[in-house]
Amino acid sequence: MRKLFTKRKRKKNEVSFDEILLDSSNLPSFNVGRMEGKIELPLARRNLYAIAFIFMCIAGGFLYKLFVLQVVEGSEYAELSERNRIEQSLIVAERGPVYDTQGELLIWNERDTSGTYDFPVRAYTDRRGLGSLLGYVSYPQKDSAGFYFREEYLGRSGVEEEFHTLLAGKNGERLTEINALGEIISEVEVREPEAGKSLTLSVDAELSEVIHDLIATTTEQNGFRSGAAAMMNIHTGEVIAMSNFPSYDPEVLADGDDVALIQSYNNDERFPFLNKVVGGLYVPGSIVKPFVAYGALEEHTIDPMKIVVSNGSLTIPNPYDPAHPAVFNDWRAHGPMTMRDAIAYSSNVYFFIVGGGFEDQAGLGITNIDTYMKLFGVGEKTGINLLGEQAGVVPSPEWKQKVFDDDWRLGDTYLTAIGQFGFQVTPLQMLRAYAAIANGGTLVTPHVIKSAQGDRENLHLNQDSLTIVREGMRRTVIQDGGTARALERGDVAIAGKSGTAELGASKSRVNSWIAGYFPYDNPTHAFILMMENGPRSNTVGASSVMGKVFDWIGEHRPELFTPTSSAQ
Known part of the structure; x- marks a missing residue:
């Protein structure tokens, strides 16, 4: 009983239960957001000293290292910082080399010894006549700050431009550490350059140079203005020779230093920059006659054995002025001849009559002339893998109306049938047309890549009609009075057709042509050669030049005369 009224003594350090738990009645009086009503136990002083000591040690270490870097070694590091720098530079990839069909190097890369460029520069063969085929390049350029x-x-023209994607490589990148003296401390290639791919052309550079030199000599000695020539595999379309006179030195244009020479190129009225084989347009003259003959045979316009007499001219009554009839001249009086003879002698009168008709002999007509010219690809682009090709013009009533605002007349048909009037062709399209005669009627797309096959289009030609045309072309070379006797040889049989295209109103100057193929019985190659704008009185022309080309081939490339050498 006594225990009930006796006060219990608290033991030392004993915590009462009600001192731990807060009464709910008292709770609202605490501001919880200000941490009121929360029991806290202060840290011991010795713990604070320990933490402070650790932080002071760490801070002291940092301060010591900072003192060493900034004060003790500061000047040294500052100098290094000022003197060294990292440069990011471009590594220009080497461009691919170009070879001819014989493996001769035509375009390659060399180190620039002048110090102008810090990458390889292009070097070009010194063989003449190849400038417009090969083309040239412009180099990478830096601004005044060196970027x-x-x-x-x-690639600016020719092969360099057409095959730029193949020849161009992929540039690399280099990081270089350089000191204040410009000395390289270290360098790392972060991306290696990839060189461009090589290219092998179908063109024989030496043969092309020989043709160029022969054209150049004949031009200078006989008053011609310029010339061009090409030779092609009639089955694959590979162009094995391409020459232009005059031409230019690609290295001069790539370097750009010889301003006077470049200016002379620009001022030269003979257009040395023009690839005349591909993009030059010229009046063809009589080299169109075999195609008119084929059309006349197919349309049954004339029997190939019918005799037509050439007395030197054809006179047509003039209904507007009877006192002044229209006279169309032959280049000589050939007398009686068949179609084969007319091709061999290149009679204008015969083809006036076959083309436009005369008296009781019907003519092929301008519509059919246009049809058969276009059948052989004349007046159209060939599709060669070179830039700058032109299509040319086959005259027609629509063309005359558009250009001259005038009606078509019979005389226009006469002149078109012999490759005159407004006729304009490229040497290359005529080369392809003659290749189609040689290979039996396949129009092959020419190209300049070795061992490649050009596109082929079967023209479905009448072989009997084609044989008559071929026989006429063979007579051109071997028959007395034939206009291409300079091509007659003992080591190979050649079929050809010459042409003399009159220029201007005075007709005092002409283009001289020769086209054909070889060997006659089993052809492998066609050829074309044009001498531009020479005096009409000249007795030396394209046939003479081509004869000398065949002399060189017989001595240095006799395999071209062998039918199995490249026939497909």
């Missing part, structure tokens, strides 16, 4: 604003070579 590239053009990072790649640019």
Whole structure:
């Protein structure tokens, strides 16, 4: 009983239960957001000293290292910082080399010894006549601060431009550490450059140069203005020779230093930059006659054995002025002849009559002339893998109306039938047309890549009609009075057709042509050669030049005369 009224003594350090738990009645009086009503136990002083000591040690270490870097070694590091820098530079990829069909190097890369460029520069063969075929490049360029604003070579013409994607490589990148003296401390290639791919052409550079030199000599000695020539595999379309006179030195244009010479190129009225084989347009003259003959045979316009007499001219009554009839001249009086003879002698009168008709002999007509010319690809682009090709013009009533605002007349048909009037062709399209005669009627797309096959279009030609045309072309070379006797040889049989295209109103100057194929019985190659704008009185022309080309081939490339050498 006593225990009930006796006060219990608290033991030392004993915590009462009600001192731990807060009464709910008292809870609202605490501001919880200000941490009121929360029991806290202060840290011991010795723990604070320990933590402070650790932080002071760490801070002291940092301060010591900072003192060493900034004060003890500061000047040394500052100098290194000022003297060294990292440069990011472009590594220009080497462009691919170009070879001819014999493996001769035509375009390659060399180190620039002038110090102008820090990458390889292009070097070009010194063989003449190949400039417009090969083309040239423009180099990567830097601004005044030394940064590239053009990072790649640019192909400017010819092979360099047409095959730029193949020849161009992929540039690399280099990081270089350089000191204040400009000395390289270290460098790392972060991206290696990839060189461009090589290219092998179908063109024989030496043969092309020989043709160029023969054209150049004949031009200078006989008053011609310029010339061009090409030779092609009639089955594959591979162009094995391409020459232009005059031409240019690609290296001069790539370097750009010889301003006077470049200016002379620009001022030369003979257009040395023009690839005349591909993009030059010229009056063809009589080299169109075999195609008119084929059309006349197919349309049954004339029997190939019918005799037509040439007295030197054809006179047509003039209904507007009877006192002044129209006279169309032959280049000589050939007398009686068949179609084969007319091709061999290149009679204008015969083809006036076959083309436009005369008296009781019907003519092929301008519509059919246009049809058969276009059948052989004349007046159209060939599709060669070179830039700058032109299509040319086959005259027609629509063309005359558009250009001259005038009606078509019979005389226009006469002149068109012999490759005159407004006729304009490229040497290349005539080369392809003659290749189609040689290979039996397949129009092959020419190209300049070795061992490639050009596109082929079967023209479905009448072989009997084609044989008559071929026989006429063979007579051109071997028959007395034939206009291409300069091509007659003992080591190979050649079929050809010459042409003399009159120029201007005075007709005092002409284009001289020769076209054909060889060997006659089993052809492998067609050829074309044009001498531009020479005096009409000249007795030396394209046939003479081509005869000398065949002399060289017989001595240095006799395999071209062998039918199995490249026949497909």
